[in-house]
Amino acid sequence: MSQVAAMDIGSTKVVVALADVEESGLLRVLAVGSAPNEGVRSGTVVDIETTAQAILQAVRQCEQMADRKLDSVVLGVTGEHISGSRSPGIVPIVPAGRTITSEDVHRVITHSKQIPIPAERQLLHVVPVSFKVDGQAGVTKPVGMNGERLEVEAYLVTGLKSHILNLERCVNRAQIEVEEVVLQPLATSESVTAPSDRQAGCAVVDIGGYSTDVAVFRQGGITNSSIVPIGGSHITGDLVKLLKTTPEEAERLKLQFGSCIPSDSGEKEAVVVRQIGMEKPRPMARRVFCEIIEARAEENLTLVRDWILKVASWEDLNAGIVLTGGGAALTGLDRLAARVFNDVPIRVAKPTPLHGLGDVVSGYEHAAIVGLLKHAQRSALARQEGPEAKGIRRLMNTIGSVFGSKGREDIP
Ligand SMILES: Nc1ncnc2c1ncn2[C@@H]1O[C@H](COP(=O)(O)OP(=O)(O)OP(=O)(O)O)[C@@H](O)[C@H]1O
Ligand SMILES: [Mg+2]
Structure with missing residues (x-):
């Protein structure tokens, strides 16, 4: 049995979780720490001190609960500085026509990485999107096939070193090492979708505080990811301005009372608002209150839709759109999304339940931390296994794996 730890540094909160990985592969959550954070916007640290303090608070909470010190974590990263590009790889199979092995797959993926990466960027993941054997496209599992030439189209994810370093510095301030950096939307997808969804094609939309992560999956792997700079906190911000109230009151x-379907409120229903500088609370029509929410939520989903349509078509996404993150808890979001995304299937999803203290990380806002724990588990397993077992695992996962490892050698 081994232990894994993960950290999600969000724009409203930091979450740290520690879990046992049991022999059977079951993840048992042992401890969770959480603290509000105001020091990050769209995945980028804008206030190192505030972020470091929030991390420290969450880490201490987690350590107290676990009754042990944390040494290292798997850290999720996201933001506009992340970029993805397609890169082909090609290798000959010698002698020509022999059976393709997992080592050949490893070689062709390594070849796909041989493109110049600017010095200021760090390679995070190399995810094979599809293979070709002797020019035949659409191969998902080349191992065991015979051929003369193996090709891959890989998706390379890079991030700005300076942005990642800033996050790592904040983590280090709590005496914690970052053992691995993972693209957060990739991790999140592991907790809210099944491999069959990613195989059929889907988009995972994590609506956070000040931003929304979007990732598209086809043929089992990630093909695109982006960030939309709107989230649930913008709704709260609109309410603050228009209702002339405090952020705390607007959030409450x-x-x-919030919903993005104004017509669900009766004509006479009212929301009583405590306004700044006013002695008496004032009632306002709940429909109007919900119209404010609807406008921003619709804008958010429309931006997500427009981006998805730039990189995919609805026919590519047979498993539809999966909405998660704290912002997805908004009442009526599934119906608003059905309107915005036309007839595409919509699912608002919480992370898959974990054992132990799993209920502490069972809300929409925990999709990322649960996914990061799952990724940490996968990495721990790969470390424990010898090269031979690792090869078999790669073979079994082939293109079904959404992850790579440490951005160095992301092999199926
Ligand atoms: N029941 C709810 N109804 C509406 N909004 C909600 C609800 N619960 C949480 N939220 C909103 O979810 C947002 C926070 O989501 P989450 O915790 O996923 O963000 P984060 O991970 O800190 O931020 P980010 O991912 O953008 O860095 C807040 O704006 C909060 O108001
Ligand atoms: Mg988040």
């Missing part, structure tokens, strides 16, 4: 009212 949003959680208690």
Whole structure:
């Protein structure tokens, strides 16, 4: 049995979780720490001190619960600095016509990485999207096939070193090492979709505080990812301005009475608002209150839709759109999304339940941390296995794996 730890540094909160990986492969959550954070926007640290303090608070909480010190974590990264590009790889199979092995797959993926990466960028993942054997396209599992030439089209994910370093510095301030950096939307997808969804094609949309992560999956692997700079906190911000109230009051009212379907509110229903500088709370029509929410939520989903349509068509996404993140908890979001995304299937999903203290990380806002724990588990397993077993695992996973490892050698 081994232990894994993961950290999600979000724009509203930092979450750290520690879990046991049991012999059977089951993940048992042992401890969770969480602290509000205001020091990150769209995945980028804008206030090192605030972020470091939030991390420290979450780490201490987690350590107290676990009754042990944390040494290292798998860290999720996201943001506009992340970029993805397609890169082909090609290798001959010698002697010509022999059976393709997992080593050949390893070689062709290594070849796909041989493109110049600017000095200021760090390679995070190399995900094979599809293979060709002797020119035959659409191969998902080349191992065991015979051929003379193996080709791959890989998706390379890079991030700006400076942005990643800033996050790592904040983590290090809590005496914690970053053992691995993972593209967060990739991790999130592991907790809210099944391999069959990713095989059929889907988009995973994580609506956070100040941004929304979007990732598209086809043939089992990630093909595109992006970030939209709007999230649930923009709704709260609109309410603050238009209702002339405090952020705390706006957030409370949003959680208690908010919906993005104004017509669900009766004509006479009212929301009582405590306004800044006013002695008496004032009632306002709940429909109007919900119209404010609807406008921003619709803008958010429309931006997501427009981006998805730039990189894919609805026919590519047979498993539809999966909405998650704290912002997806908004009442009526599934119906608003059905409107925005026309007839594409919509699912609002919580992360897959984990054992132990799994209920502490069971909300929409925990999709990322659960996915990161799963990724940490996968990495721990790969470390434990010898090269031979690792090869078999690669073979079994082939293109079904959404992850790579440490951006160095992301092999199926
Ligand atoms: N029940 C709810 N109804 C509406 N909004 C909600 C609800 N619960 C949480 N939210 C919103 O979810 C947002 C926070 O989501 P989440 O915790 O996923 O963000 P984060 O991970 O900190 O941020 P990010 O991913 O953008 O860095 C907040 O704006 C909050 O108001
Ligand atoms: Mg988040």
